[in-house]
Amino acid sequence: MGDSKIPSMAEVGTTKSRLGAGKKSFKRLVLSLTTFLVLFMVTMKGLYFQQSSTNEEITFVFQERENLPVTEDNYVKLQVKACALSQINTKLLAEMKMEKEFFPVGREVAGIVLDVGSKVSFFQPDDEVVGILPLDSEDPGLCEAVRVHEHYLVHKPEKVTWTEAAGTIRDGLRVYTALHYLSHLSPGKSVLIMDGASALGTIAIQLAHHRGAKVISTACSLEDKQFLERFRPPIARVIDVSNGKAHVAESCLEETGGLGVDIVLDAGVRLYSKDDEPAEKLQLLPHKHDIITLLGVGGHWVTTEENLQLDPPDSHCLFLKGAAVAFLNDEVWNLSNVQQGNLFQLRILKDVMEKLSTGVFRPQLDEPIPLYEAKVTMEVVQKNQGRKKQVVQVSSGWNQSNTNAPVTSAVFA
Numbered sequence: 001m002g003d004s005k006i007p008s009m010a011e012v013g014t015t016k017s018r019l020g021a022g023k024k025s026f027k028r029l030v031l032s033l034t035t036f037l038v039l040f041m042v043t044m045k046g047l048y049f050q051q052s053s054t055n056e057e058i059t060f061v062f063q064e065r066e067n068l069p070v071t072e073d074n075y076v077k078l079q080v081k082a083c084a085l086s087q088i089n090t091k092l093l094a095e096m097k098m099e100k101e102f103f104p105v106g107r108e109v110a111g112i113v114l115d116v117g118s119k120v121s122f123f124q125p126d127d128e129v130v131g132i133l134p135l136d137s138e139d140p141g142l143c144e145a146v147r148v149h150e151h152y153l154v155h156k157p158e159k160v161t162w163t164e165a166a167g168t169i170r171d172g173l174r175v176y177t178a179l180h181y182l183s184h185l186s187p188g189k190s191v192l193i194m195d196g197a198s199a200l201g202t203i204a205i206q207l208a209h210h211r212g213a214k215v216i217s218t219a220c221s222l223e224d225k226q227f228l229e230r231f232r233p234p235i236a237r238v239i240d241v242s243n244g245k246a247h248v249a250e251s252c253l254e255e256t257g258g259l260g261v262d263i264v265l266d267a268g269v270r271l272y273s274k275d276d277e278p279a280e281k282l283q284l285l286p287h288k289h290d291i292i293t294l295l296g297v298g299g300h301w302v303t304t305e306e307n308l309q310l311d312p313p314d315s316h317c318l319f320l321k322g323a324a325v326a327f328l329n330d331e332v333w334n335l336s337n338v339q340q341g342n343l344f345q346l347r348i349l350k351d352v353m354e355k356l357s358t359g360v361f362r363p364q365l366d367e368p369i370p371l372y373e374a375k376v377t378m379e380v381v382q383k384n385q386g387r388k389k390q391v392v393q394v395s396s397g398w399n400q401s402n403t404n405a406p407v408t409s410a411v412f413a
Helices: 009-040 090-095 162-181 199-210 222-229 248-255 279-284 288-294 312-321 338-357 371-382
Strands: 043-051 058-066 075-084 108-116 128-132 145-149 153-155 190-193 214-219 237-240 261-265 295-303 324-327 391-393
Touching: 043 371, 058 371, 075 162, 108 145, 108 162, 128 162, 128 338, 153 338, 162 199, 162 261, 162 338, 162 391, 190 199, 190 248, 199 214, 199 338, 214 222, 214 248, 222 237, 237 248, 248 288, 261 288, 288 295, 288 312, 295 312, 371 391
Parallel strands: 190 214, 190 261, 214 237, 261 295, 295 324
Antiparallel strands: 043 058, 075 108, 075 145, 075 391, 108 128, 128 153
């Protein structure tokens, strides 16, 4: 006891520096081991969907796939850390002649760059990135590793988690397309966001508030209504449509002093009379006439209804208001000119990540799920039965003797 001495501040600082360096070295070691395993695995499992001959039923299956080819040109090999799940538009795939026996599942990915081609200029190994795989990607995002062109990726901010990045990137892109490119959102405008408590609606409200707009929203249940009423900044009016008694058009006109709203982002609309619509659609969705009625002069209606039908009286009413209808197609950037589409999409993706990093976007995410549960969860997502965004946390490998269990390891736990 007599020989012990209190260490000086300089010695304490040196010890902390050594501990910090040790942690960084260990982290690099783990990353190197992970990279080695992913790069040299002979086969990997990925999730695919298979469509029946009648095109009515979709089956999700895990398939063995060969290791990725050597990374060349502008391609990046990515170790997937998280992949968000979205509905697959099988009708669009058929129209684009992209049908195949097994189609890869999962496109919203976040992960670590393992290897880059000789012409890659924006990324290097160990970079943390996020992006949306192209519609014609041959690799499923629900797999340990994917190969993707660098123009579909952006850097992930350090403070953003893997699940947040993957779970926000697609809805962020859709909202930017709807409110920025299709309806020219600006401060002081009034915006109606249908189904504001959904994953897409939440991000739309947050962007509208950030731009200085006045937001009105609909709620499809009491729980959704309570969630929307807790929003900060507050939503100007929450319209509860769950009981079928609220009149969306009347509420919006009342809130805007009879002027109507400047922008509407719908979550689907009723096209036909009450007798021709399903009960659940009749209760929660407004009729197209209601949307046209509540639009203000020069208003923009952004619709997700790809089969929208407007009769001559509807068109005449829109003409009198000088209003416009725009269609929100999730794949618009993918289907446009490759160079132009990539340029606009990358700009949006970078801004989405910046908004996520600074707290402007606060996504509605469910608890992350392991890769071996992705098949069951994807079946739920495809039926549009979930509310929050589903994100799969991809592990470092699979137990080859059991397709329902991931590899467990002290290093990769």
